[in-house]
Amino acid sequence: MTAHYAQENICNLLPKLEKPVRPLRNISAARQPVKHDTEKNKAQWKTMGPAKVAVPSQKNFLKKHSKEPKLPERKKEQDSKKLPALSVPQRTYHPVTEIQNRKNFINANVVAAVTALPKKPQPIYVDRRQGDKYLLETSGLVPKYIKKKDYGVTPKYVTQRNEEKKRAQKEYEASILEHLQKVAMKQLSDEERTSLLQGLKKNWEELYREFQCLPVEIDTILKRLYKEKLESQMRQLEHDIEVIEKHKVIYIANDCSNRQNQNMSSYFFP
Incomplete structure (x- = not known):
């Protein structure tokens, strides 16, 4: 029954389309060598330098003062001229007491501390009762310009300018007198x-x-x-x-x- 139904299937009634068979194309004999050459030299311009470069080591980095000029190494002859190292003195060694300084530094320090003048406190000012302290010298309240040696003295350029003015005034007065003498009235x-x-x-x-x-x-x-x-x-x-x-x-x-x-x-x- 099953074979009978398979032969009488509606799909079998439709005509079957056969695909046309294309003729074979002409294939060049140099196809494989050309393909191999193109894959070998493909996109060489995309890298700077050769494609495979050795990776630098992490230990060969630029160190500090590595490019500064260095002194040449000493020769063995110079090293041989060095003085011999001093040996460490023994425990039983005692220096000569006669050459030691007999000054008593403790007493000298006590005398210097007693006779020293007391340190004067630094002058300060306070802007309010519970405010901060400020130095009085840099505040502008101290009349330190009055205590200068040249305070109140006329500067040299001012005296020189005044002398020039007086000289010019005298010359002008002399010229006026000379002119008046020339045009003086006669009775x-x-x-x-x-x-x-x-x-x-x-x-x-x-x-x-x-x-x-x-x-x-x-x-x-x-x-x-x-x-x-x-x-x-x-x-x-x-x-x-x-x-x-x-x-x-x-x-x-x-x-x-x-x-x-x-x-x-x-x-x-x-």
Whole structure:
């Protein structure tokens, strides 16, 4: 029964597909040698240096002062010249007592301690009743600058600067005095005053004579300008004569005494 059912299975009714058989490809005879060479030289550029390097030992690390220069070793001849080592003294050895120092250090220390001056306490200050202690010297409360030898003494650069100022002031005063002597005022005497007054009046008379000689009718520009010039000169001379007659004391500068045709602006009337 079982064989009968197996022959009549529905799966057997379907046609079976057969796979097409491919023909064999051409395989090169040098395939295996080429494969072996590629595996041998594969990725050599991925390492720095050879692929297999000996691992360094842990004992060959860089030690301290290993790169510093070292002195050359001594020769045997130098070692032989060393002094022989001193032997240890025996128990029965006693030093010579006569050469020992007879100073009594105990008594000397007692005397030095008794006669020594007591140590002064270090000055301190406290900011509050239950505060901490601070040194008084570094606090700025001690007037230690007053106790200096050069306290209150004028520095050298200040004295030098003051001397230079005084020298410059003296030179300036001397130049001023020299200038004043050059332009000093000189008082005119009575004779010079009278002669000056007479000269001004004489000039006024000459100008007045020229003014009287002018024509009655002034019809040109030159005549009009000449008339105005004479009038201004006469007016100035009248003013100068009035001032000199009004002031009896007149001062004149020394540099103006040698000038000719002096102007009244060179004079000083107190």
